[in-house]
Amino acid sequence: MDAILLQILNGIDKGSAYALIALGLTLIFGTLGVVNFAHGALFMIGAFVAVTVGKVLEISKITLDPEKTDFLGNPAKIKTPYITEWFGDFGFWLIEWSVxxxxxxxIPIMILIGVIMERGLIKHFYNRPHADQILVTFGLAIVLQEVIKAVYGANPIPQSAPDLLKGSVDFGVMIGMAENSVIYPLWRLVYFCFSVxxxxxxxxxLRFTTFGMVVRAGMADRETVGLLGINIDKRFTIMFGVAAAVAGLAxxxxxxxxxPNYHMGMDFLVLSFVVVVVGGMGSLPGAVAAGFLLGILESFASMPLIKDAIAAVGLPSxxxxxxxxxxxxxxxxxPRGLMGKAGMMEE
Amino acid sequence: MSKLIMNRRGLLKTGAVVGAGMAMPTILTAASHAGYTNAPTGSTVTLGFNVPQTGAYADEGADELRAYMLAVKHLNGGGDGGMMNTFSSKELKGNGILGKEVTYVTGDTQTKSDAARASAQSMIQKDGAVMITGGSSSGVAIAVQGLCQEAGVIFMAGLTHSNDTTGKDKKANGFRHFFNGYMSAAALAPVLAEMYGTDRTAYHLTADYTWGWTQQESIQAATEEKGWQTAANVLTPLTTTDFSSYVAPVLNSGADILVLNHYGGNMINSLTSAVQFGLRDKQVNGKNFEIVVPLYSRLMARGAGENVKGIFGSTNWHWSLQDEGSKAFVQSFGQEYGFPPSQAAHTVYCQTLLYADACERAGTHNPCGVAEALEGFTFSGLGNGDVEYRAEDHQCFKDVLVVKGKENPTSEFDLLEVVQVTPRAQVEYAVDHPMFAGGALGSCNPGS
Structure with a gap:
């Protein structure tokens, strides 16, 4: 029971990331009809915004310590972040809570990147076949990840959670189970809550704002909304920015x-695209439901019990x-996915 | 009883026979190795540096490339000479190799076997490389080693830690300076037993490829010999990025030690997950739960951040060593690039020097002559004590470092502290050891 609950938690945690990326993917497909293979790169860029903010907050004044030496025997460099000199404890707090x-x-950076991406490149491919869209967005993803690699290197760069949210909690006790039966990392629970x-x-x-209603109307019948004198293209561009922000925040x-490393976008992209297909192309609830469902199934499949059972019948993991x-x-x-519109991918 | 009578004619005859006999190995070597792949004809000799320039190990590849370029500079008489000054063999004079200036070409392995073979092939066929070296993965090293054997060039392996490289997949044209999974385990297990006791139960997470399998087999055998038990060994796909579903069951498995047979990005992510799940804060079976990472790399440890603190592992070499060779290399590399070298940089620098020295001693670039010179070669001054390239499997035997993640690092490079320099004798094994069985070295191939 403990093991199953743990894997459900793992699954919804993995599913949170899948769902957030898939939500943006399907939002773009539903509004602009574009299959955006650069969406994983937006997830990666968001992570590197966090890396950059962390690095900026830690820009330091360097002084030499004559009593200590570095690996070459020169006086050791002592780094003191400017922000702690300027703001004291608040500076330390900012560094600790940099995430x-x-x-x-x-948020503004990702919206801006999304708008530039859509206006600068993707809009030129609206009337082209899906294959062209996939090629150009996939190419863009590769360019973006190579740029990140050139700037930050190939090695992952560790980022800390704030001290208050580090470590693990006894989730079992929280739900009335025995002590130490279900231990779970606190930040992963935060991530799940954040994604919800x-x-x-x-x-x-989308549901309760006029802007959202117009967008939904545009998704249902773009032409009619346009005939009503509404600039639906502008709204869809903004939605592209919103989708980029969702991926970036994830x-x-x-x-x-x-x-984070430069390749993390690609690691998630294919999985998230599968999530979109399973959920139903263009279906927002479908993307979210499929994200969590597939996350949970993936976690169960990696349980030692399941792996052993599969190996026992001679099948690979x-x-x-x-x-x-x-x-x-x-x-x-x-074929239309769990919650896809009738007719979608069924022709 | 006969009386020995030596006249002038007899003396000359005897002298000629003895002289011919003494010259025989050289004559045989030179004669039988007259033609070989990419024999240098001009004033230069080309080496092929095949490292990951893209992909997950690109940073490690970049550090290897820096070390290769430094070695070339030193071989051609530039810089401060680095470890050429401390190397016990004094054949290298700073005038290239056999009087020919050393040039190089580079290839990108992408940490993929097929890409690595393609780039090695291109360097051999198109660029005329007489030796191929590099790699940051055992799968790649084994693939390229096989290609070099077929092509008739020497392969001086870079960072490859699988037992198989000099075990079942060993080749006569291939040589490994880096240590292996067995040696890591042999060095690490006694320290683990001393630190954590002998009544322990280990749970292994293992990368599902050649290196992971042999590393796990080695550390399991070595720790069980010390009294540990093994609760489970779970194979994790190499492409795994989130290890939470593999780590989560560990605490309830009855194990009190988690052994992460992972390297690179796998190690960073699995260790991060394990720490996040609070494993190190828990007590199981009345003992503190502990994590072990059998193979450490400083470059990778940096990616895991503060999670490496206090965690034991092993490494081939570390820049903080205080022997003359290590100090010379750190000084030379540090002045050239501004930071200390990694173990990957160290091993490939050594390999380049060892290859050049073997050519000088053999008097040829012929792979068979070079192999003959390397086989059984004993040396020192390259940072790991007294070292021997064993003739039977082309594995280098040397001291192994047991390290621990440093609790209070003083700089971004100061992540590991050397706990013990394990003497070479403790990590040696028989040529026919079962973990290395299954392959044959074969005979050297000089190509055409």
């Missing part, structure tokens, strides 16, 4: 979970392919 500072910084908040925010924005908050197996089954049985 959350990054969330605030990332963002997903809820996006749905509320990346920012992911940095204390796994140290399925923990890395379970998502694709599910995708194949869904595409065979229900």
């Amino acid at each position: 959350l500072v990054s969330v605030i910084v990332a 908040l963002i997903i809820g925010g996006v749905f509320a924005f 990346g920012v908050m992911y940095t204390p979970i796994n140290p 399925i923990d890395q392919i379970i998502i694709y197996l599910i995708a194949v089954i869904v595409l065979l049985v229900r």
Whole structure:
């Protein structure tokens, strides 16, 4: 029971990241009809916004310590972040909470990057076949990750969670189980709560604001909305920016979970695209539901018990392919995905 | 009883026979190795540096490349000479190799076997490289070693730690300076037993490829010999990025030690997950839960940040060593690039010097002559005590470092502290050891 609960928690945690990226992917597909393979790169750029904010906050004044030497025998350099000199304890607080500072910084940056990406490149491919869109956005993703690698190197760069949110909690006790039965990292719970908040925010924005209603109307019938004199293109561009911000924020908050590297976008992109297909192309609830579902299934598939059972019947391990197996089954049985519109991918 | 009578004619005859006999190995070597792949004809000799320039190990590859360029500079008489000054063999004079200026070409392995083979092949066929060296992965090293054997060039392996490289996949044209999984385990297990006791139960997470398998087999055997038990060994796909679902079951498995047979990005992510799950804060079986990382790399440890603190592992070499060779190399590398070298940089620098020295001693670039010169070669002054390139499997035997993540690092490079320099004798093994069985060295191939 403990093991199953742990894997459910792991699954919804993994699913949180899948759902956030898939939500943006499907939002772009639903509004602009573009299959954006650069969306994983936006997740990665968000993570590197956090890295950059961390580095900026730690820009330091360097003094030499004549009593200590470095590896070459020269006087050792002592680094003191300017921000702690200027603001004292508040400076230390900013450094410690740099991930959350990054969330605030990332929102305008990611919206701007999204708008530039859409206006500068992707809009030129609206009337081109999906294959062209995939090629150009995939190419863009590679360029972006190589730029990040050139600037930050190939090695992962560790980012800390604030001290208050580090470590683990006894989740079992919180839900009335025995002590030490379900220990879970605190930051991963924070990540799940954050993703629920963002997903809820996006749905509320689309559901309860005039802007959102117009966007939804545009998704349903772009031409008619245009005939009503509404500049739907402008709204869709903004939605591209919103989708980029969602992916970016997912990346920012992911940095204390796994140290970010230039390749992390690609690691998530393919999985998230499968999530979109399983959920139903263009379906926002489908993307979210499929994200969590596939995350949980992936976690169960990597349980030693399951691995042993599969090995016992002579089959190879399925923990890395379970998502694709599910995708194949869904595409065979229900080509439009779990919550896709009738007719979508069924022709 | 006969009386020995030596006249002038007899003396000349005897002298000629003895002289011919003494010259025989050289004559045989030279004669049988007259033609070989990419024999240098002009005033230069080309070496092929095949390292990951893209992909997950690109930073490690970049450090290897820096060390190669430094070695070339020293071989050609530039710089301060680095470890050429401390190397016990004095054949290298700073005038290239056999009087030919050393030039180099580079290839990108991408840490993929097929890409690595393609780039090595290109350097051999197109660029005329007479020796290939490099790599930051055992899968790649084994693939390129096989290619070099077929092509008739020497392969001086870079960072490759799988037992198989000089075990079942060993080749006559391939040589490894770096240590291996068995040696890591042999050095580490006694320290672990001393630190954590002999009544321990280990849970292994293992990267599902050649290096992971042999590393796990080695550390399991070495720790069980000290009295530990093994709760489970779970294979993790190499492409895994989030290890939470593998780490989560560990605490309830009855194990009180987690052994992470992971390297590179896998190690960074699995260790981060393990620390996040609070494993190190827990007590199991009345003992503190501990984590072990059998193979450490400073470059990778940096990626794991403060999570490495207090965690034991092993490494081939570390820049803080105080022997003359290590100091000379750190000084030379540090002045050239502004930071200390990694173990990957150290091993490839050594390999380049060892290759050049072997050519000088053999008097040829012929792979068979070079191999003959390297086999059984004993040396010192390159940073790991007295070292021997064992003739039977082309594995270098030397001291191994047991290290621990430093609790209070003084700089971004000061991440590991050397706990013990394990003497070479403790990590040696028989040529026919079961963990290395299954392959044959074969005979050297000089190519065409």
